[in-house]
Amino acid sequence: MVVAGDGDGWAERVLGEWLLIGAAGALAAGGLTQRQRRFRRLQHLMRSFHFPTERPHVLILSASIGWGHNAAAAVLRHDLEALGCGVTVLDGFAFATPLLSRYFAWSYPLQLRYAPWLYDWQFSLSHHVGWTRFSRSLYSIFAADAFERLCAELRPDVVVSTYPLVTQALSTLREQQRLTVPTVAVITDFGVHRLWTAPGIDLHLVPSSVSAAQVEDATGAVLVMKPLVRPAFREPIDRQKARERLSLQPDEFVTLIVAGAWGIGHVEAIVRDVAVCDVRAIVVCGKNEHLARRLQRQYSGNPKVRVLGWTDALPELMAAADCLVQNAGGLTCLEAIARGLPILFYRPIAGHGVFNARTMEQAHVARWIRDAGELRQVLEGAAAGRMQLAPPCIETNAVPAAEAIYSLLTGARAAARATSLVMSRE
Numbered sequence: 001m002v003v004a005g006d007g008d009g010w011a012e013r014v015l016g017e018w019l020l021i022g023a024a025g026a027l028a029a030g031g032l033t034q035r036q037r038r039f040r041r042l043q044h045l046m047r048s049f050h051f052p053t054e055r056p057h058v059l060i061l062s063a064s065i066g067w068g069h070n071a072a073a074a075v076l077r078h079d080l081e082a083l084g085c086g087v088t089v090l091d092g093f094a095f096a097t098p099l100l101s102r103y104f105a106w107s108y109p110l111q112l113r114y115a116p117w118l119y120d121w122q123f124s125l126s127h128h129v130g131w132t133r134f135s136r137s138l139y140s141i142f143a144a145d146a147f148e149r150l151c152a153e154l155r156p157d158v159v160v161s162t163y164p165l166v167t168q169a170l171s172t173l174r175e176q177q178r179l180t181v182p183t184v185a186v187i188t189d190f191g192v193h194r195l196w197t198a199p200g201i202d203l204h205l206v207p208s209s210v211s212a213a214q215v216e217d218a219t220g221a222v223l224v225m226k227p228l229v230r231p232a233f234r235e236p237i238d239r240q241k242a243r244e245r246l247s248l249q250p251d252e253f254v255t256l257i258v259a260g261a262w263g264i265g266h267v268e269a270i271v272r273d274v275a276v277c278d279v280r281a282i283v284v285c286g287k288n289e290h291l292a293r294r295l296q297r298q299y300s301g302n303p304k305v306r307v308l309g310w311t312d313a314l315p316e317l318m319a320a321a322d323c324l325v326q327n328a329g330g331l332t333c334l335e336a337i338a339r340g341l342p343i344l345f346y347r348p349i350a351g352h353g354v355f356n357a358r359t360m361e362q363a364h365v366a367r368w369i370r371d372a373g374e375l376r377q378v379l380e381g382a383a384a385g386r387m388q389l390a391p392p393c394i395e396t397n398a399v400p401a402a403e404a405i406y407s408l409l410t411g412a413r414a415a416a417r418a419t420s421l422v423m424s425r426e
Helices: 010-030 032-046 068-082 092-096 098-114 116-125 129-154 164-175 209-214 239-245 267-275 289-298 314-320 331-339 352-362 372-383 401-425
Strands: 057-061 086-090 158-161 183-186 203-206 221-224 254-258 280-284 305-308 323-326 343-346 367-369
Touching (some): 057 092, 057 129, 068 331, 068 401, 092 098, 092 129, 092 164, 098 116, 116 352, 129 164, 158 164, 158 401, 164 183, 183 401, 203 401, 209 352, 239 314, 254 267, 254 314, 267 280, 267 289, 267 305, 267 372, 280 314, 289 305, 314 331, 323 331, 331 343, 343 352, 352 367, 367 372
Parallel strands (some): 057 086, 057 158, 158 183, 183 203, 254 280, 254 323, 280 305, 323 343, 343 367
16 A cells, blocks of 8 residues: 655645644543543452453453454354353543543544545555654554553453554553563454554454454464354354345345445445345445435335345345455454355545455455446346355364363463462472
8 A cells, every 4th residue: 555655735735744743632631530540440340250261251351443443342242151261341542541432433434534634644654664664653642551450450361452542552562561461453454554553462363364464563373263253243144044134035146235334435326236136135334324315215116125234134235145245344244154145336535445355366265346337248248047156264274262262271370380480499
């Protein structure tokens, strides 16, 4: 990824960069008092808990920016608890820097809706090594102390991050030896941005071998993980019964359009381009109620287009569909891979959407459709049986994320016990 070259706009870019830095710093500093109050409440709460020493304790730090980070944390919690671990999940980003978290949650969807060029510029700029190091140092100034105190209070055996900035702060603590337990960064996007990874992190978990090759700053292990999805996406669902429950014809070609939790991007244009093809379209708008209502009004007279808002039926929808049309990547694509549903990227959102489309195409788990003509050719060809859409496959070297984390923490606990035994004998 390359930022635009030097020219007459250089001064404006530099000014904009430092304005963003100043705003972030002011917001983070302004949240200090609130953070301290939250920490005191957490201390009071945690003193009422007891984690048995024989039961490994995992601390998962997430962020409420989009839906994917918290969803990944929830899956990890379920799988780690099934392995016998005690698990604590916290919104680490909001805990350490509450106002910065609110700012990101507010600005991120607005940028993607109204100024995608700005988000793309920030995404590209922050991929440069100098900017990444600066971001790591800057965020650690505001967050590292909070995470250090949090870990001292909770005494986890391993700390897992599902959010990039949290990963950067944990990296600083590990490099400075202020955090003595292993740390894990879980990356659900196929495109691995430099800010997603950090030196000092003991284990990076990524979705593919192509993703692993993009990890540039890791000093610890990098492993390919199996799709990090809820059990509902791993369990078999009868396709024909799913179609019956969803009132779909057994032989019709069904295209599932999923716009993520926030319904961001050129979703209306995607639906328009799919609707002119001779296929059934089911659109899931997530929590974007305005988008759902607009599309429902627009296609109220079209029996081949069904528009849904937030739904818990996605596992069944994926079992019934013939392909997924996506514009961002992340957890929805992992769910489709787990279900074996062919993925078409179309009109990807700026920044990580384009990066994911490119990387997933390189990993042979998705096809990137470049224009409406190609989309129509592919969908109508697949519906007529002239073209076969290849289902994505899980890599043979992929490991369950929870098992990789469990192995890391049990190894660390065994080493700590051995060290303690040697010291006691001395």
